[in-house]
Amino acid sequence: MIKLSEENPVMAGSSAHTVLRLFYENGPASQMEIARKLRITKAASNQHFSRLIEENYITESAVQPNPRGRPSQVWQIDSARNFFLGLTVEDGALGAVLTDFSENVLIRANRHLHDRADQTALLKLLDDLLKTILNKISKLGGRLLQCFAAIPGMIDQEGLITNCPNFHALDGLNLDQLLAERYSIPVFSDACSNAYIAAECRNISQDSTIMILNWSDGIGLSVICNGVPLQWPAVNVKRFRGLWDFSHIRIVKEGRLCHCGKRGCLEAYYGGNALVELNPELHVSSAEELANAVINDAAGARRVVSEAAAALAEQLYWVIELFGIDTVIFSGTLASAFEYYHRAFCDRLKSFYTDEEFAVFSIRQGDPSPENIQLGAALVAKNFFFYPQRLRNSRGIWNKTGKLNPLSK
Ligand SMILES: [Zn+2]
Numbered sequence: 001m002i003k004l005s006e007e008n009p010v011m012a013g014s015s016a017h018t019v020l021r022l023f024y025e026n027g028p029a030s031q032m033e034i035a036r037k038l039r040i041t042k043a044a045s046n047q048h049f050s051r052l053i054e055e056n057y058i059t060e061s062a063v064q065p066n067p068r069g070r071p072s073q074v075w076q077i078d079s080a081r082n083f084f085l086g087l088t089v090e091d092g093a094l095g096a097v098l099t100d101f102s103e104n105v106l107i108r109a110n111r112h113l114h115d116r117a118d119q120t121a122l123l124k125l126l127d128d129l130l131k132t133i134l135n136k137i138s139k140l141g142g143r144l145l146q147c148f149a150a151i152p153g154m155i156d157q158e159g160l161i162t163n164c165p166n167f168h169a170l171d172g173l174n175l176d177q178l179l180a181e182r183y184s185i186p187v188f189s190d191a192c193s194n195a196y197i198a199a200e201c202r203n204i205s206q207d208s209t210i211m212i213l214n215w216s217d218g219i220g221l222s223v224i225c226n227g228v229p230l231q232w233p234a235v236n237v238k239r240f241r242g243l244w245d246f247s248h249i250r251i252v253k254e255g256r257l258c259h260c261g262k263r264g265c266l267e268a269y270y271g272g273n274a275l276v277e278l279n280p281e282l283h284v285s286s287a288e289e290l291a292n293a294v295i296n297d298a299a300g301a302r303r304v305v306s307e308a309a310a311a312l313a314e315q316l317y318w319v320i321e322l323f324g325i326d327t328v329i330f331s332g333t334l335a336s337a338f339e340y341y342h343r344a345f346c347d348r349l350k351s352f353y354t355d356e357e358f359a360v361f362s363i364r365q366g367d368p369s370p371e372n373i374q375l376g377a378a379l380v381a382k383n384f385f386f387y388p389q390r391l392r393n394s395r396g397i398w399n400k401t402g403k404l405n406p407l408s409k
Pocket residue numbers: 247248258259260261262265267268
């Protein structure tokens with residue numbers, strides 16, 4: 001078993017971590033500037049600097065912050081030796097991307113799981129995948145600062161995966177603990193929506209209010225305002241809060257049973273899996289096949305998905321209005337068929353707005369390719385490395401008993 005040869009990593013809250021964060025936020029800087037920001041003497045900062053230089057966290061920068069001033073030694077994070085890993089589980093496959101500090105992709109790896117409920121096979125694939133990645137890291141002479149594992153299901157505050165309805169092999173695992181113990185990898189696991197948000201918002205202006213609709217097996221909804229996802233701290237609450245649980249808002253009392261345990265949820269009617277189950281005449285068995293049926297114009301598929309898109313527009317109107325959304329991005333498996341239901345979605349939304357009001361919206365297809373979502377996961381890893389508390393505060397539901405959701409098996 002490979003372990004990272006990292007005896008004493010830079011930990012959140014340590015002074016060395018604070019120095020790195022200052023470099024991350026401010027770019028290249030001299031030791032004097034950093035010392036000033038930390039409100040310590042240059043002599044006192046020597047210890048941090050020697051360690052960070054010796055261990056290849058930082059390196060000398062060619063950038064001179066003040067070209068007219070006296071040249072001074074300027075430092076920056078050593079981009080080529082400090083890495084982030086994004087792990088995803090999408091469409092029955094494990095995926096990973098390793099990036100350097102400047103978000104350049106160093107390696108991608110994917111492994112397909114034949115039986116989505118087979119945990120033994122999953123762990124074997126994960127082992128194989130991580131060995132490939134760790135070998136690459138060791139060849140490059142770098143280190144993994146942080147991994148983010150994007151979970152397509154429910155997770156509790158401690159990182160225990162309680163219910164992945166479309167990938168049961170993950171149920172009962174705590175990847176944070178497991179990967180730390182087996183491979184000495186620092187991992188933070190949370191809902192895959194984090195990776196979608198990071199991936200889809202990468203090239204969007206900061207001053208937008210964005211809604212990401214992840215239309216796949218189920219329906220996920222995220223709202224991002226000025227670059228910050230709207231998330232409510234989950235500490236000591238027994239139910240999801242905020243928009244996390246949008247798709248489990250009931251639209252029919254005592255309606256269809258949803259995998260969450262409730263009846264009549266939005267997702268139980270309009271999630272990809274629900275559309276597959278409710279429309280046997282389409283002869284499709286997954287959201288992916290449904291998307292392909294729409295693209296290939298298989299009989300009835302476009303009508304089914306367009307009607308669902310219109311129904312979603314009606315359900316989403318108040319969210320769009322309440323949060324002042326200006327950009328709606330369709331992501332997830334069904335995003336590939338966007339052009340065929342785009343019209344139905346817009347037409348229903350237009351029934352709530354004047355032409356003038358409607359003209360300000362940008363409603364478009366995202367890029368939910370596994371490559372992009374994996375990159376998003378690596379970006380979340382980077383974000384977590386510097387601001388761990390932000391993500392920790394909003395992870396999962398309260399699960400004091402440490403038990404799995406009874407519906408997960
Ligand atoms: Zn539900």
